[in-house]
Structures are given as structure tokens and as C-alpha cells.
Amino acid sequence: MNSNLSIEEIVLINNLLYAENLGGPKGTFLSPGQEMKTIGDYVKGVLRNSDLIEDDKEYSTGITGSEYKEILSAVGRNQHLKDMIIMQVHIESSDAGGGRSALLYDPAYNEAIVGFKGTEGDAEWIDNLSGLCRVPTAYQQSALDWYRSLDLSGYDIITVTGHSKGGNKSKYITLMDESVDNCFAMDGQGFNDEFIKKYASNIREYEDKILNINAESDFVNILLNDVGKKTYYLGTNFGRLGFVENHCSNALLFFDDQGEASVWKAPKQDKKMVDLDHMLNSFVRSYPAAKKEMLYNALGNIIVCAKNGDSEGIISSFTGETYSDNTADLMAFVLRYKEEKPEMMTSLREILSQNGFDTEMLGIMDFVTNHELLMEFIGASPNSIINLLRLNNAPKELVSFLQNHRGLFDFLILVASKMRDIDPTRYRGDDMTPDTAGGWFSSFARKTSTKKKALVFAFIFLLILLFILLFVVH
Amino acid sequence: MDQNNTELKVQMEDVEAYLRSKYPGHSFEVTGCTPLAGTARDYDEWFYNTLDAEGNAENESSFVAMGRINGDSYELTDDFYGELIRDEIVKNIRKAALEAGFSVIDIKASFWEQFGSDEAKDISALDVLTGKINAGNDIKIFLDGSALKQSSYENALVELEKVFSQKKFTGDYYVVILKDKDADPARDRLYSDSFTL
Numbered sequence: 001m002n003s004n005l006s007i008e009e010i011v012l013i014n015n016l017l018y019a020e021n022l023g024g025p026k027g028t029f030l031s032p033g034q035e036m037k038t039i040g041d042y043v044k045g046v047l048r049n050s051d052l053i054e055d056d057k058e059y060s061t062g063i064t065g066s067e068y069k070e071i072l073s074a075v076g077r078n079q080h081l082k083d084m085i086i087m088q089v090h091i092e093s094s095d096a097g098g099g100r101s102a103l104l105y106d107p108a109y110n111e112a113i114v115g116f117k118g119t120e121g122d123a124e125w126i127d128n129l130s131g132l133c134r135v136p137t138a139y140q141q142s143a144l145d146w147y148r149s150l151d152l153s154g155y156d157i158i159t160v161t162g163h164s165k166g167g168n169k170s171k172y173i174t175l176m177d178e179s180v181d182n183c184f185a186m187d188g189q190g191f192n193d194e195f196i197k198k199y200a201s202n203i204r205e206y207e208d209k210i211l212n213i214n215a216e217s218d219f220v221n222i223l224l225n226d227v228g229k230k231t232y233y234l235g236t237n238f239g240r241l242g243f244v245e246n247h248c249s250n251a252l253l254f255f256d257d258q259g260e261a262s263v264w265k266a267p268k269q270d271k272k273m274v275d276l277d278h279m280l281n282s283f284v285r286s287y288p289a290a291k292k293e294m295l296y297n298a299l300g301n302i303i304v305c306a307k308n309g310d311s312e313g314i315i316s317s318f319t320g321e322t323y324s325d326n327t328a329d330l331m332a333f334v335l336r337y338k339e340e341k342p343e344m345m346t347s348l349r350e351i352l353s354q355n356g357f358d359t360e361m362l363g364i365m366d367f368v369t370n371h372e373l374l375m376e377f378i379g380a381s382p383n384s385i386i387n388l389l390r391l392n393n394a395p396k397e398l399v400s401f402l403q404n405h406r407g408l409f410d411f412l413i414l415v416a417s418k419m420r421d422i423d424p425t426r427y428r429g430d431d432m433t434p435d436t437a438g439g440w441f442s443s444f445a446r447k448t449s450t451k452k453k454a455l456v457f458a459f460i461f462l463l464i465l466l467f468i469l470l471f472v473v474h
Numbered sequence: 475m476d477q478n479n480t481e482l483k484v485q486m487e488d489v490e491a492y493l494r495s496k497y498p499g500h501s502f503e504v505t506g507c508t509p510l511a512g513t514a515r516d517y518d519e520w521f522y523n524t525l526d527a528e529g530n531a532e533n534e535s536s537f538v539a540m541g542r543i544n545g546d547s548y549e550l551t552d553d554f555y556g557e558l559i560r561d562e563i564v565k566n567i568r569k570a571a572l573e574a575g576f577s578v579i580d581i582k583a584s585f586w587e588q589f590g591s592d593e594a595k596d597i598s599a600l601d602v603l604t605g606k607i608n609a610g611n612d613i614k615i616f617l618d619g620s621a622l623k624q625s626s627y628e629n630a631l632v633e634l635e636k637v638f639s640q641k642k643f644t645g646d647y648y649v650v651i652l653k654d655k656d657a658d659p660a661r662d663r664l665y666s667d668s669f670t671l
Contacts, residue, residue: 024610025610038666085663091521105660
């Protein structure tokens, strides 16, 4: 890797990519009107009207006006960043998800920096989830197409970077196009097993160019199989959005009294995230290919509903005909997995506490969900359960919620019935690599396949023994 | 999701009708939308192109209109007025700079503000340039550094600011001084800075 950017500078650039409408339209970094300005010009222009930036307003997911002021001030102190020129701003068509990106030019080192903003709107969320079963996704491909349309011939160094989905796009481009020298992916998700198998040779050849810069408790970089070197940094945010803030682009930034930005390496990845990573990988691998498309539609629906505050939409993902089979599969797997690996409950307790939830009931829920028969009993007796809750002075909102959503009791029965057929440790949960892709990993990673392998070896051994015996006798 | 798509289609037709009615001499084609759903924005972004007499798109990149829900109505704003006044604004700025002895290589003008259906129909370039109408003028001026008469780049900027100020121009001015008239606007920069009037 030969980039002249520091990790702090990369993180600051990725935060600028999210800056939108700070104090008015000229506060949007990824706007064609900024082309040919330096980053310093942009920052100066925005800070000139800093009184128009509302401190408490959230200008992009999880980042408030006051936080943006800190970020802009830190950029304003960095001459290297200030001298960079915004060469081109690109907005994908709505058919391609409306993703945004920019080509920056570092005149000090003749370095091109191609930056991709993270998930832009609901369409890109759906594309994120399609990464579970598609190789490549539509928006990964459109990012590559735009990258290839750029004239980068005059640059000595080419660097791609992005946060979240932007990080995933950066990694994809690095694996697909040999012109990239460096890739800095912040909290970007990985790729599915089929991708790792299909592009094993590209990954072997180019993954040394990729550096993953992850917050130690980020929950997006753990999705699917990662490629490239992974580094972990301390996260600063446990504020308004609780645990979710671990994925905000500014989570890595610390500011000193002078407003100087810095990042701090973490000793290792948060263990909760390691456990969650293994569970998700195991689940995705265990899920039938034919049902994956429907699963990602279900998850997409839940995320879009959650982002739009549509709680009825979320519930219908569990109780409605369209997705209940898939969401019950997922729920059954999660419950069986935590039964096998009780440490997941510790992680869940920690995450809920960080979000201000009361975790007192968690022990009872853990007990109930470890026993399918109990779940079936509860599911089959909605009236008794509701009455029992009422008699025990359960919150009125909870009682009324259950009364109005009796479909959740049927969902519980469905989950319980699916739990019996699940062996949550059947598939390995660690990331697939080009070396473990293909026959060896997929055949012998599974417990049952290991048994098969032992049987095959025993059978061959017996055959050889028989052959020797027959040979000796004769 | 289907209901959202139907709503978007209706809104798309509204955007086309809005543009046609506001700028009757021009043809438009709405090419897409980035809905506000899932973003921190409080408006939809609509992309559109202008069409020539044969119905072909005149521009490579689309223009942007914004749509906001306000009660029962869907309010639209746009910055297409910029296309109608840009040349005259550039002409005025170039003239002022040339008269003051600056060697101008290029001027790019853009406008940050968006206006609604009743605003900016018959907008005057001079009103925008002199700030009678606040359009958020954003002007980039590329000067030939080899032809500068001032003792320093900083002095050149101070003088240019004075000239524009006397003409009562308003807006943000980004001045880039290049090596010579054939210089690359990014790679051959000698100096750049900005001022606001």
C-alpha cells in the first residue's frame, strides 16, 4: 500500500462524504456545485455560515450539527486535506440506488482518491441485503462502472475509500480492477460464500491492497465474509442512538482540546461482535439457497419499516403470510444458537443495557425460548397468557399490544416447530477465505461432513486392510 | 413498497407538469428520483433533463428539483432558472474582471438556492448578480497567473474583490490562479482562495 493518507485523514474524508445541507444547500459536500473547489474552500464556505447549522439536528444518520462542526474544524486544521481538490461528484441514477461518490485529487502526491458514501436511502438498503445471495449486487456493479469511466491515467497513486456500503463498494472495485493501489474500507460489509469461491483468485491477488478500518463494536463489518487486512479502533459513541452509533462514520473520531482529530487502535474486535459474526455466518450458510431471495426481502422489509417508524410493518413481517416462514426460520436459528452458545445471552444483555433497556426479564425469556414445548404452550394459549399478564399487573401497553397482535402467538408456534429441526452448529461461523473456499471448506467445515469424512477414511482403511489380508492369505 | 412506487409515479408526473408550466419554452423529461425515505433529508430529489426539438436529452447530467410534502400538498422547487441567466452572469463578471486588467481563463457560475412555482419565472441576471434576488451565487474564476500585474496573489484577490464590490456583485467567489492560459485547472494551480460579497 502506498497511499499518503493517514488513518485520521481517511476517516475525516469519509465523514465529509456524508455532509449534507449543513447550514443550507452549499453545506452538501457531494454536490456538483463543489466541483473544482478545494476541500478547504468547502469547509471555509460552510463554517462561514456555521450559525445556520443547528447543533442538535441530525444531518446524517447519527451525526448532529455540533459533531459536524467538530469534524469541519478538524479538517480545517489539516493543510494536506484542505489542499485536495474535489474533481468530480457523481450521483447514481435512481435505478442504480442514487448512491453518491466523488473523485478527489491530492496535489501533494498526485494521488487520486475515489470516495463512496454509505447507504443512500431505502433502495441501497435492499441492495445491501441482496449481497446475501447475489454476486455481484446491482449497485456494486454500477459503482465499478462509474469508477471505470473516470480518467485516472495521470495519477501516480489511486486510492478508493468508503464507509459502510461505500466500504463494500471500494473493496469490490479493488478486487475487480487492478488499477487500484489502495483501498481503505471503513465498517464495510463483506461478501457472500459464492462470491469468495467465484473470485478466489482475484482475492488472493488483490486483498493485500485492502485495509479494513473498523470500530471495535461495529456491527456492519461483520456481515458476510471480509477480505483484506482488518484493523480495529476504539469507538466514541454511546449517545443518543445507543449501540447503533457504533456504525456512525464519526464513531472513530476523538477530538482534543485544540479540536485536533485522532483515532485510537483497539486491542481487538469486541467479543460480542465476534460471536454475532459467527452466528450470522452459520445461519446464512445453513439457509437453503432457494429461500435466500425471500429472506433478504423479509429483512429488507423489516429494515425499511424500522427506519420509517412503521412498527405495524415490522410485525407483519413476522405474522403476515409473505415473510413469516423466513422470519420464523431466522428466529428459530437464533434461539437454538443461543441455546448451544449461552454466551450470546451475555452479549445481548450488554447490547440492550447500552440502549437503556431493562434486562431483568431476559433470564425468563432465555428460559422460555430454550424450551420449544413451553413456547408452543404459550403460542397455543393467547387468552390465558394475556389474562396472566393482566393479573400480574404487566404494563397496559404490553397487554394491549398482545391483544391487538395475536398473530405473534401463531408465530411463536411456528418458530418452536422449526427449532426442532435445526442444528445451529452444523455450519462453521468463521469467515470463508480463498484458501478455505471450494471443496475442503464446504465439505468438511460441517460437523456432519466431518463424520462422513471419518466414515470414508474408515471404509478406505478397511478396504486396504482386507486387500492386504487377502494378499497375505494367498 | 408497491404503494410507494405508485405514489412516486404520480409525483413524477407532477414534477413534469410543474416544469412545463413554469418554463413553457422548454421540454423536460424526469429521469429519476432519490426519495427521502431512509435518508436524513426532508425532501425528495428529482432528476430531469431538458429535451431538444427531436426529443433527445440536451445534457449529460440531470438537473435537480426538490419535492417536499407540506400538509396535503407536494411543493416543488428547482434551480433551472440558472440555465437561463448563467451566460449573462458569466459575461458580466468576465467584463468587470477584464476591464480591471485581469486575464480570465474561465468562469463557472452556479446557484445554490431553489425557487418554487411562482418565483424566478422571468428572473433577471443582473438582479441575481447584484443580490436583489438571493440565488446563492457560487462563482469560480480561473485567472492566468503569468499575466498578473499585482505584486502577490493575495493582492490580486484583494483588487478583484474591490472591483466586484464596486459593481455591487454578490455571492461566494472562488478564485484560482493558474500557471498560464493553457494550464490544467487542477494540476497547475499556483494559488486559490475565496471571498464573499
